[in-house]
Amino acid sequence: MPNKLLMVDDEADFREIMGKFFKRRKIEFEMAAGCREAMDLIGQDSFDVVIMDVSMPGLDGIECMAEIKKIRPDMEVIILTGHASVNTGLVGMKKGAFDYCLKPIDFDELLEKVLLARERAAGKAGG
Amino acid sequence: MQRMLTFIKELFSPPPSAPPMTPAELKDAFRKRYRNFRALLTANNNALQAMAELEKIYYSGESYRMAVIRSKTTTILVNVYKMISSLLEMSGGRYKDLEVIFEKISHEIEKIIEKKPSFSQGPFILPLAEVGEKDRAQVGEKMANLGEIVRVPGCVVPQGFVITASATRHFLTADHIAEINRRLQLLDPDDLDGLLRTCAEIRKDILDIPMPPDLEELLHVHYARLEMVSRPGCWLAVRSSALGEDAAGVSFAGLYRTILNVDGDGLVAAYKEIIASKYGARAIAYRRKRGYRHEDIEMCVGCLVMVDALTSGVTYSRDPSEEESEVVRINALSGIAKGVVDGTRTTDLYLVSRETPHAVVYREIRQGQGKASDQCADSSLTYGQIRKLAEMALRLEGHFGKPQDMEWSFDHQGALTILQSRPMLISQPQNAQEEAAPSSRAENGEQPILFGGICASTGIACGTVFRVNAASEMPDVPMGAVLVLEHPLPEWAPLLSRAAAVIAESGSEAGHLATVSREFAIPALFSLAGAMDLLADGETITVNASARSVYLGCRQDLLTQRAVRKDIMAGSPVQRILTEALQYITPLNLNDPNAPQFKSSWCETLHDITRFCHEKSVYEMFNFGREYKFDQGAAKRLVGEVPLEWWVVDLADGFRAGADAQGQTIRIEDIVSVPMLAIWQGISAFPWEGPPRVSVRGFGSIIFQSTMRPELDPAVASALTTRNYFLVSKNFCNLSVRLGYHYAMIEAYISDLLTESYVTFRFKGGAADMKRKAVRARLLAEILQTFEFRVELRSDSLLARVKKRPTEFLERRLKILGYLILHARQLDMVMNMPNAVERYKEKFLTDIEKMLS
Numbered sequence: 001m002p003n004k005l006l007m008v009d010d011e012a013d014f015r016e017i018m019g020k021f022f023k024r025r026k027i028e029f030e031m032a033a034g035c036r037e038a039m040d041l042i043g044q045d046s047f048d049v050v051i052m053d054v055s056m057p058g059l060d061g062i063e064c065m066a067e068i069k070k071i072r073p074d075m076e077v078i079i080l081t082g083h084a085s086v087n088t089g090l091v092g093m094k095k096g097a098f099d100y101c102l103k104p105i106d107f108d109e110l111l112e113k114v115l116l117a118r119e120r121a122a123g124k125a126g127g
Numbered sequence: 128m129q130r131m132l133t134f135i136k137e138l139f140s141p142p143p144s145a146p147p148m149t150p151a152e153l154k155d156a157f158r159k160r161y162r163n164f165r166a167l168l169t170a171n172n173n174a175l176q177a178m179a180e181l182e183k184i185y186y187s188g189e190s191y192r193m194a195v196i197r198s199k200t201t202t203i204l205v206n207v208y209k210m211i212s213s214l215l216e217m218s219g220g221r222y223k224d225l226e227v228i229f230e231k232i233s234h235e236i237e238k239i240i241e242k243k244p245s246f247s248q249g250p251f252i253l254p255l256a257e258v259g260e261k262d263r264a265q266v267g268e269k270m271a272n273l274g275e276i277v278r279v280p281g282c283v284v285p286q287g288f289v290i291t292a293s294a295t296r297h298f299l300t301a302d303h304i305a306e307i308n309r310r311l312q313l314l315d316p317d318d319l320d321g322l323l324r325t326c327a328e329i330r331k332d333i334l335d336i337p338m339p340p341d342l343e344e345l346l347h348v349h350y351a352r353l354e355m356v357s358r359p360g361c362w363l364a365v366r367s368s369a370l371g372e373d374a375a376g377v378s379f380a381g382l383y384r385t386i387l388n389v390d391g392d393g394l395v396a397a398y399k400e401i402i403a404s405k406y407g408a409r410a411i412a413y414r415r416k417r418g419y420r421h422e423d424i425e426m427c428v429g430c431l432v433m434v435d436a437l438t439s440g441v442t443y444s445r446d447p448s449e450e451e452s453e454v455v456r457i458n459a460l461s462g463i464a465k466g467v468v469d470g471t472r473t474t475d476l477y478l479v480s481r482e483t484p485h486a487v488v489y490r491e492i493r494q495g496q497g498k499a500s501d502q503c504a505d506s507s508l509t510y511g512q513i514r515k516l517a518e519m520a521l522r523l524e525g526h527f528g529k530p531q532d533m534e535w536s537f538d539h540q541g542a543l544t545i546l547q548s549r550p551m552l553i554s555q556p557q558n559a560q561e562e563a564a565p566s567s568r569a570e571n572g573e574q575p576i577l578f579g580g581i582c583a584s585t586g587i588a589c590g591t592v593f594r595v596n597a598a599s600e601m602p603d604v605p606m607g608a609v610l611v612l613e614h615p616l617p618e619w620a621p622l623l624s625r626a627a628a629v630i631a632e633s634g635s636e637a638g639h640l641a642t643v644s645r646e647f648a649i650p651a652l653f654s655l656a657g658a659m660d661l662l663a664d665g666e667t668i669t670v671n672a673s674a675r676s677v678y679l680g681c682r683q684d685l686l687t688q689r690a691v692r693k694d695i696m697a698g699s700p701v702q703r704i705l706t707e708a709l710q711y712i713t714p715l716n717l718n719d720p721n722a723p724q725f726k727s728s729w730c731e732t733l734h735d736i737t738r739f740c741h742e743k744s745v746y747e748m749f750n751f752g753r754e755y756k757f758d759q760g761a762a763k764r765l766v767g768e769v770p771l772e773w774w775v776v777d778l779a780d781g782f783r784a785g786a787d788a789q790g791q792t793i794r795i796e797d798i799v800s801v802p803m804l805a806i807w808q809g810i811s812a813f814p815w816e817g818p819p820r821v822s823v824r825g826f827g828s829i830i831f832q833s834t835m836r837p838e839l840d841p842a843v844a845s846a847l848t849t850r851n852y853f854l855v856s857k858n859f860c861n862l863s864v865r866l867g868y869h870y871a872m873i874e875a876y877i878s879d880l881l882t883e884s885y886v887t888f889r890f891k892g893g894a895a896d897m898k899r900k901a902v903r904a905r906l907l908a909e910i911l912q913t914f915e916f917r918v919e920l921r922s923d924s925l926l927a928r929v930k931k932r933p934t935e936f937l938e939r940r941l942k943i944l945g946y947l948i949l950h951a952r953q954l955d956m957v958m959n960m961p962n963a964v965e966r967y968k969e970k971f972l973t974d975i976e977k978m979l980s
Contacts, residue, residue: 081201082312082313085197085237085241086197086200086201086204086236086237086240086241087233087237087241088201089201089202089204089205090201090204090205090208090233093205093208093209094208099205099209100201100205102198102201102202112883120162123159123162
């Protein structure tokens with residue numbers, strides 16, 4: 001059973017666009033609109049990479065990543081940030097994100113990062 | 128010399144004893160180190176690329192936005208952080224102090240980029256009579272100037288008061304502003320329709336914010352006072368007076384609203400409208416273009432009793448269209464001054480001597496001509512009035528110490544009131560050749576299709592005609608179009624950032640759009656009758672505003688006379704921020720890996736950290752084999768028919784299966800790394816002719832440098848200082864070449880997956896002086912550009928890339944690079960000799976052509 005990708009973002013429009021993109025690239029994925037939904041999904045299915053928007057109501061992306069890492073320390077997380085502050089990306093990295101992407105998304109760049117994250121996740125799993 | 132020996136000793140002596148590991152563990156540890164090495168190199172590429180891009184926009188003279196600075200800086204910070212993490216993992220935490228240094232640098236950068244302008248708190252309303260220079264921070268530029276000029280003898284300004292910046296912050300709170308900024312950040316900068324829509328929404332929201340009761344009450348108290356000194360129910364002109372528009376050469380002309388004929392009941396609504404005009408499309412586009420953040424500008428509002436104007440106009444104490452001119456320029460029309468500055472009406476023009484008794488040297492009565500006017504053709508000013516205006520303009524120039532742009536009205540009793548005075552924006556220095564343009568027209572035999580009008584901004588440009596008709600929507604103007612308008616309304620200012628030139632059927636050089644055109648150095652030709660009818664959409668024309676001529680087609684002969692555009696961002700807050708931030712990002716202090724300063728503790732910039740991490744990561748890879756006695760991962764010397772000395776480390780599958788993994792040496796036949804083999808073909812295509820013959824002067828310079836830098840001594844610069852490492856796998860190769868101060872790196876990943884494939888080349892330094900090093904780097908850059916490399920060049924530092932191309936294409940590029948790193952060695956020494964650049968360029972191109980055929 002191949003691993004899936006989990007996309008967490010509160011914006012429905014953005015999830016729809018990303019869903020189309022993943023489908024076209026034949027990447028198995030699930031969507032969550034917030035942190036709680038993401039945590040539920042992670043408990044039920046096998047994911048290796050999470051793409052997470054930083055600014056979300058309730059728990060924000062960075063806090064949510066910390067929650068996920070508590071139960072799945074190996075999970076590779078790619079965070080998505082706007083350009084409100086130079087520090088958000090860096091804070092995410094320090095808290096253990098694999099990488100970050102700026103919104104609006106460059107699809108090729110994101111795909112490249114997803115593939116690298118998968119490679120690293122597989123490396124960890126293999127020892 | 129001592130440190131060289133230390134390094135060599137480090138490299139070849141038995142390493143510190145590493146913990147014993149089983150072969151399987153060793154293999155695994157090596158794989159892990161390689162993975163981190165790859166991650167570090169990727170991060171290195173990304174960081175350096177973003178640094179090059181940031182420098183490029185900084186030096187381009189074009190405009191850029193905070194969003195770009197933030198995103199590039201984030202990219203750099205994140206990637207440098209990744210490099211440090213990878214290096215720590217590779218080295219078992221050996222360079223831990225890098226984290227502290229990085230923390231310090233990133234903190235400084237964040238402080239610079241996120242710094243907000245500071246504002247002081249003061250009273251909500253100040254009577255204009257009490258306002259002066261000292262109150263600039265509360266009342267804004269315009270009102271501070273107006274308050275100030277009351278001190279000039281004979282100068283009368285309207286009665287009035289100013290609603291201060293403190294009042295604005297009371298009305299429009301930090302929360303409101305945060306929400307507005309959030310919405311503006313979401314906008315695509317090129318989406319004019321989106322911008323207009325968002326601006327309309329923001330305006331509505333601001334108008335809906337309730338006026339704080341204390342401010343409203345205060346407003347009415349001050350209005351009542353004005354009624355007492357003028358007349359009950361008096362009308363006010365409510366004008367913007369923005370704060371923070373203090374940079375040199377920035378006009379902010381006509382960006383914000385002025386509302387006329389406002390009475391006590393309409394005051395609150397008018398005030399809100401002025402505040403909202405800070406977020407008008409024009410103002411936003413202008414700030415973006417000139418490098419102002421929205422928070423850099425604060426709105427103050429002047430409320431002035433209206434003058435019952437008979438004649439109004441604008442006076443420049445020195446004619447802006449001619450440098451060193453000794454005349455005062457007056458544009459005048461009947462009624463209020465609005466028609467002058469918004470470009471809807473044609474004005475009378477007077478040029479008046481700056482010397483007393485101020486003789487009128489030129490007069491052009493334009494009112495009453497053309498379709499924009501319904502006035503009669505009499506002069507709008509008497510000679511006495513003209514003299515009075517000239518005297519006043521010169522007095523104001525004397526008071527402020529620089530030429531002034533003064534707005535005024537004469538009332539029905541003949542009294543002169545000054546409505547505004549501000550430093551004049553001097554037009555681009557006129558290109559001497561431009562004035563000769565009309566005669567070249569005659570020689571050429573080609574007549575202009577349109578001739579005449581008023582030159583509102585000098586210059587020559589070519590583009591396709593785009594006629595702008597409907598005022599209701601911002602049209603989709605293509606980049607580089609020539610805008611053709613009926614009236615040069617200030618509303619069209621956002622379009623100027625896309626325009627090559629502007630033509631209008633009405634208007635004068637005194638209008639706001641004229642000011643903004645001059646500021647952006649876009650040629651503008653106004654009051655050109657018949658332009659809308661004669662010019663067809665999509666037609667290519669050349670506008671020579673200076674010669675008041677329009678030609679069909681693109682006239683290269685005229686375009687070559689163009690003056691260079693000035694730096695549009697100069698002096699702006701955004702440029703200041705980038706200047707400061709770059710100090711912590713791009714300078715490179717760690718040049719020489721052999722120098723005692725090549726230590727983490729000497730890293731002062733992010734560039735230093737990347738350089739340090741890269742060097743140490745190569746070292747960590749290179750040393751793994753010896754450190755752990757892991758022969759498979761040890762460096763092997765390349766032997767056979769090879770020039771110079773090369774070492775190879777196999778990272779994974781770069782050697783032929785069955786090659787002697789335990790040996791100290793390797794032969795080129797045993798290497799299967801695709802990118803390395805391509806580079807090697809380039810290196811071995813032609814024999815190196817040895818160091819170029821150096822002139823006596825050049826040689827003296829080497830000797831001089833060598834006394835200070837022993838590694839450059841020809842006796843020392845032997846194989847040992849020439850450390851060339853290949854780190855290879857089947858698809859990957861990283862080659863570092865060094866000779867003294869000269870450093871070159873080729874890195875490539877070649878894969879059938881196009882998105883992953885790339886070739887990167889970095890080149891920096893040399894032993895000659897900076898000028899010759901830079902010439903060599905430029906020579907290489909030019910050659911690489913002819914082979915479709917994307918090249919970034921700053922002085923002697925060169926970065927060239929190709930990516931996402933087929934294998935065969937990339938292999939040929941690697942051959943070229945292999946050839947160049949060998950044959951460009953020490954070439955910097957002769958780069959000051961006559962024709963050296965042309966000669967070597969020709970030789971290199973010929974050799975490369977032969978090699979690739």
